[in-house]
Amino acid sequence: MAIIEVVVPELSESVSEASLIEWKKKVGDRVSADEVLIEIETDKIVMEVPAPESGVLVSIQQGNGASVTGGQLLATIDTSAAASAEVSAPKQAAPQQPAPIQHASAPQPTAPAAAAVAAAAETAAPSVKVMPSAAKMMANLGLNPADVVGSGKGGRITKEDVRNTHPQPAAKSVQVQAPVLQSIVSAQPSSLREEKRVPMSRLRARVAERLIKSQSDAAILTTFNEVNLGPVMALRAKYKESFEKKYGIKLGFMSFFVKAAVYALQQYPIINASVEGSDIIYHNYIDIGVAVGSPRGLVVPVLRDADQLSFAQIERQIADFAKRAASGKLELSELTGGTFTISNGGVFGSLFSTPIINPPQSAILGIHATKQRPVVENGEIVIRPMNYFALSYDHRIIDGREAVLALVAMKDALEDPARLLLDI
Missing domain, CATH: 3.30.559.10 (Chloramphenicol acetyltransferase-like domain)
Incomplete structure (x- = not known):
């Protein structure tokens, strides 16, 4: 095995740090010499970091969004790997899902049930990606990814997909006087009032x-x-x-x-x-x-x-x-x-x-x-x-x-x- 390192290019004297924007390859992928691996953003320009030689990408040391300095190690490439070689990527720790929100109106899955859902998600649909909000809803409803058809990008499962699969029961009809009903309707927050927090480049x-x-x-x-x-x-x-x-x-x-x-x-x-x-x-x-x-x-x-x-x-x-x-x-x-x-x-x-x-x-x-x-x-x-x-x-x-x-x-x-x- 011949391992070579991919490092951050030397930055100018006025630039102390840079940010990794997006990896174009993942661990286990074949790469060709001079093929772009990742883009690096400084406070002035965006630089492309190419593969120094052909081979297989065997490790990524810094993920998207990480701050790096000149000469810092980014990844390693095995130049002796055969074209058909399959390199197993280091198993990364699964991201922790936030605890499900407790709702009085929704039945809460027990710990064994939650474990079963997680196991089903890994075995039944290992390639299905679930948005965090959808994961919370599925945990609350006792569903697993195999039960839901994703409509998002790349088959991602969204909150709307979960709602369509398991519609909420209709609320009981209640007689409410007109003035009271009007105040209730006006107090309901709009479902479209969303916020998105994005860090500055x-x-x-x-x-x-x-x-x-x-x-x-x-x-x-x-x-x-x-x-x-x-x-x-x-x-x-x-x-x-x-x-x-x-x-x-x-x-x-x-x-x-x-x-x-x-x-x-x-x-x-x-x-x-x-x-x-x-x-x-x-x-x-x-x-x-x-x-x-x-x-x-x-x-x-x-x-x-x-x-x-x-x-x-x-x-x-x-x-x-x-x-x-x-x-x-x-x-x-x-x-x-x-x-x-x-x-x-x-x-x-x-x-x-x-x-x-x-x-x-x-x-x-x-x-x-x-x-x-x-x-x-x-x-x-x-x-x-x-x-x-x-x-x-x-x-x-x-x-x-x-x-x-x-x-x-x-x-x-x-x-x-x-x-x-x-x-x-």
Whole structure:
């Protein structure tokens, strides 16, 4: 027998622990080299742990939901096992069923009867899974899994299946005066009023921790302005087909927003700075984080050296980020760092918001939905596609003057896109 170990990959210095999400294999299963065994979630990304070699999974050391650290043993694989080998899994202790709830109206099974039910469940239907609430009802009614047909996922037996198999006797008819009956009916709890308790994912818990820390550590203030996106929309409409034909990617709005942010950050470097203790750290590079929604929550991959990227390069990277965020394939290195962030809630319909700074950054730009609104131009009321921009900043190092002027610079760049091309 040749046993190899499967361990947790090494985590980054900023990540101390990870959580096991779901084992894809169980003890006794054949596994192939590089086949995914389990997914591991950190507070930044989800990683897949593959089988290092082919063989049979002979042990699992940590179950779903367990907290683990880098290098910790997860499982062992027997690489010498034959393809048809049957490896007996270590017998695991059966989960303890909660004690049945005592009901005066239901006959209680005696201890021997309960033991008989348990024995019948193991011998008559070893593969049938019973939901905990259904198990309580069957214990109270003296039923075993063989008496009930499961309708749940994978044949699981639910409480409703038990009710259908053993309907409760109808209550005796009682004459009740109308006012009394009404008070009784109104006092009955609804059978649909249920609650579900789900622990936060590591990502959600980390986001919550960072946002609370941001609001407690920084003096956050938000300045607003409205931007006429008509010129950008006209430029995009004119060149989007030739742009896509040449570069193989659609020309979106985010590349314009990133370019406008770069334009402003270059004029006002303090917006691109960060705080470290009592020091201000100025960066001679511009790494812009772009907030992207994913099934696990909000993630912020970073466009490195955004000031050196073309429109096509920005669009390609953002499209790639969105695709890999949806499948959980973003790398940890792509989610760290960043000197400034753009959050575009407008794609979801947001009209107005005050974004929260992503520490240790000192500012974040919030972009919203573009709406046709009446505005005054040259003394006349006209309809224009307007968008409210919000710049939240750390007032400890950024004065209102710099924040307002930086936002005005973004507005000017978008309302006259030639500035972005001519760098003036």
